[in-house]
Amino acid sequence: MEFRSAEELCRIGSLKWTGIKPADGSDVLGAWVAEMDFGTAPCVEKVMVSAIQDGLLGYNPTWLAPEVSEATAAFQKKRFGWDLDPKAVRVAPAVLPALEAMIQYLVRPGSPVIVPTPAYMPFLTIPPALGHSVIEVPSLHGDAYPGGWTLDLDGIKAGLEAGAGLVILCNPWNPVGRVLTEAEMRALQELVSRYDALVFSDEIHSPLVLGGRDFVSYARMGAEFASHTITATAATKGWNIAGLPNAQVIIPDEGLRERWDSICQEKLPHSMSTIGALGSIEAYTNGDEWQREIFEVIEGNIRTVTEALAPTEIDFRPPQATYLTWWGFEAYPQFGDSPASVLLERAHIAVNAGITLGADYSKWARMNLACPPKVAEEMLSRVLDVL
Template sequence: MTFNEVVDRRNTRSVKWDLTEQLFKDKEILPMWVADMDFQTPKPVIDALVDRASHGIFGYTVTDEAIHSIIKEWLSKRHDWEIQTDWLTYSPGVVPSLHTIVEALTEPGDSILIQTPVYPPFYDVIKKHDRSIVTSSLYLQEGRYEIDFEDFEEKIQNVKAFILCNPHNPVGRVWTKEELQRMADLCTKHDVLIFSDEIHADLIYAGHKHVPMASLSDKVANRTTTCLSPTKTFNIAGLQASYIVTPESEMKKKIDAQFGLQGINMLNTMGVTAIESSYAHGEEWLDELVEVLDSNKELLMKRMHEETDHIQIIEPEGTYLVWMDCRGLGLSHNELKEFMRTKAKVGLNDGASFGKEGEGFMRINIATPPQTLNEGIDRIVEAANNHRGNGSN
């Protein structure tokens, strides 16, 4: 399989493809929303899953020292982060992990800071456990989102914890070591815990480097718990396997105990197989994938810049999710959603679902073969120019 091959995902119970008509009320919608890829998983992973399936028995399955070690090696090689295997806790996914961490390490009534616009489940993992949301808005400057450190410091003084998104979904920033250190110093100064969602850590474009927050120093590590997974990296989200890295032993005990209260103490058989095979044999595929995503990113930016004046692309530094500034269309946000659905006929993520700062924006998924991406761009450009007049550059 090449990254140019279009694989028909319909009738596979795909959330992205099979729920599109139900969600967008139109069977002609091209889905470019939910965060999985239209590329087949690396062949060594498929082979490992087929081999495991051929055994024919799917009993309770452990995450043993071999799995621990392969995660340790991956984080060392890809991210220069040396962890201990006894820091690991396994979970079905990063969102369940965040729910559990919030329950384990904070109390009802505590305040938790997030940097908005941000991944919508961050709001839920705070609100649903009777914690209070405190927001610090990122600001857009010359096509790049920045942290308002004055606001961040003011807000961080009055919270119990901070949920970091790095790389940031949806704005695509890969926070620099200097930015991370500055945030970490403020969290240390005000005794704030850090819950770091780093699920997109492996999907980084040339010129940028992912730095795990907990890798900065022992002092930072001892207040940080990090959520990671190969599922975004290798397109195996449906296998539901992730892990948490918690260096501080008392924090880890509380997290493990909270999982115990939910009856969660192991992964599914195929998830375990996928973690091992993807990290052991997927690196070459991943390097090629990042080149493909980079090419798709450049294609999107070039075509939008050349073919319409009405939509600006916020260039991502990581992830395959791209933030589009659609304010030039002159529509209210509800009108924008309807415009993309009924005029462009493209299924995108609603920018306002990421916070009020996302009004006038939409999120597009570019992890798809270039011919599919081009079709999506064709639809958006044509609709935009018909709406505002053909004001291309």
């Protein structure tokens, strides 16, 4: 695989490389938003270019959604062993509109929403915008837990006792990179079922599980899981086509699916990206080889960072999935209450501020390692220089 230099990536001008600038306006190393610096799979590119050449640039053809559903189910079977009925798959323009529809039309009106933190930033901002307060549940952290993080089930229970109607689950977990175990999910299910709540399971990072690990979807665990769960996934993160938004909503439970179809589906924006959906079908069907190549790069970057940070007191756990990583700077006063600001101004690295992922994480930052190895090495060098 050939890599572009940091200078080339700045010139190309993706959001990741141009969306955040220091006060002096100079170029930065882009390491924040969930984009990869590798383009997309050649087979995906070929299908999308062919569609453009054919003029397939309008609204979604009637045959497109069924083909997306078939490809999604086939991918879930091939990659994860889930025998998913294509009839359980619906299409959406993106994951977040599906979450918005669920909160607006399926969750008890006005009930709080539980968000285990650290969390993907919109999970903390969308519910309040729709009239639902957020109960942040900081997760348990330390060497005693697999991957350094686990759900605080007592905290989640307290939120459910307080009347929460929804738990937002992110699996694989952005930003800590955990793949939840079946034991963790079963413990969560028992609580959610006891308190008659719902689960929104964001599984958009599941195509990015690393190291050959197993991944089990929450709703796949059994009827008692599926009966209260809306699952959302997409190929947009795994094959780097987020600018062509399309997603899939998986609802194996017939009763919940009927509620979704009668209320939510018609409330979603009317179309996904036609080009993006065609790309997703191809990604799910023939995109494995390219992913194996990028996994080698991402895993190599993770090893480089893990080894370099081992002698330091930066809190870093190598992710089990995804290229997003979570760095704790609590031991270093020079990073203050906003490591992201320090890294931007002193190291010219653009990262996500930890405070946006949870109130308890002001001294943390989220960094993206889906980049050329030389960029990862330069980013690491700049962080260590600040130390």
